[in-house]
Amino acid sequence: MKSIALPAPAENFLPHSAPMAYIDRLLEGDDVRGLCETRIDPGHMLVDEAGRLDRAAFIELAAQGFAALKGWHYLCREKPYAIGYLVGVQGFECFGDAHAGDVLLIETVEAGVFDSFSVVEAAITRDGETLCQGKLKLYIVDDEETDAGELET
Numbered sequence: 458m459k460s461i462a463l464p465a466p467a468e469n470f471l472p473h474s475a476p477m478a479y480i481d482r483l484l485e486g487d488d489v490r491g492l493c494e495t496r497i498d499p500g501h502m503l504v505d506e507a508g509r510l511d512r513a514a515f516i517e518l519a520a521q522g523f524a525a526l527k528g529w530h531y532l533c534r535e536k537p538y539a540i541g542y543l544v545g546v547q548g549f550e551c552f553g554d555a556h557a558g559d560v561l562l563i564e565t566v567e568a569g570v571f572d573s574f575s576v577v578e579a580a581i582t583r584d585g586e587t588l589c590q591g592k593l594k595l596y597i598v599d600d601e602e603t604d605a606g607e608l609e610t
Contacts, residue, residue: 461533467493470528471521472538476502479518480563483525489567491526499557508557515555515589516546519579522563523595540598544574549591559583573597 461469467480479501485492495518497504503514520543528538555561562582569576573596580590 458534459532461529463529464494465529467495467521467525470525470532472524472528472540473521478521479514480521480525483529484562486526486529491522491529491565493522493525493563493565495561495563497555497557497559497561501557504557510555510557510559512551512554512589515551515581516543516549516591516593518561518563518581519565519577519591519593520595522579523565523567523575523577523593526565527597542596543593544596545594547592547594549589549593551589553583553586553588555581555583555588561588568592573599 463486464482464484467483468478470483471478471480479495480493481495483491483493497510499508501510503511505511524541527541531538564580566578567575568578575595575597577593577595579593581588
């Protein structure tokens with residue numbers, strides 16, 4: 458197993474590419490917790506004319522934050538990225554808005570795993586203020602279930 462130092466650009470760990478890659482850096486990671494950072498650019502595809510980020514983007518930011526953590530785990534094990542799908546959102550509450558220019562922290566904690574499903578608790582903050590929090594359910598096709606990205610039959 459190799460060690461990949463953090464913080465590092467999230468693009469190293471995400472299967473996403475521009476303009477769909479929303480996370481800038483993976484700051485911290487361990488077995489279950491990740492902390493990512495992103496700056497909301499004025500030209501972001503989900504920022505309106507007033508400079509406000511659409512609140513639906515918070516869910517995608519949380520999912521990509523967890524994807525960056527998982528991607529880091531896979532690369533440390535010298536394995537290819539796993540295929541992952543967001544399959545559910547539970548109790549996701551928004552308490553404030555993000556705007557162009559804001560730097561957001563995205564914290565994810567894998568609260569439980571059952572078969573190939575992960576339940577992830579997520580919170581997004583700006584300058585210590587919680588903008589949203591909730592749970593995501595993700596389906597991760599583990600490397601043991603795949604062979605070079607193909608599902609076994």
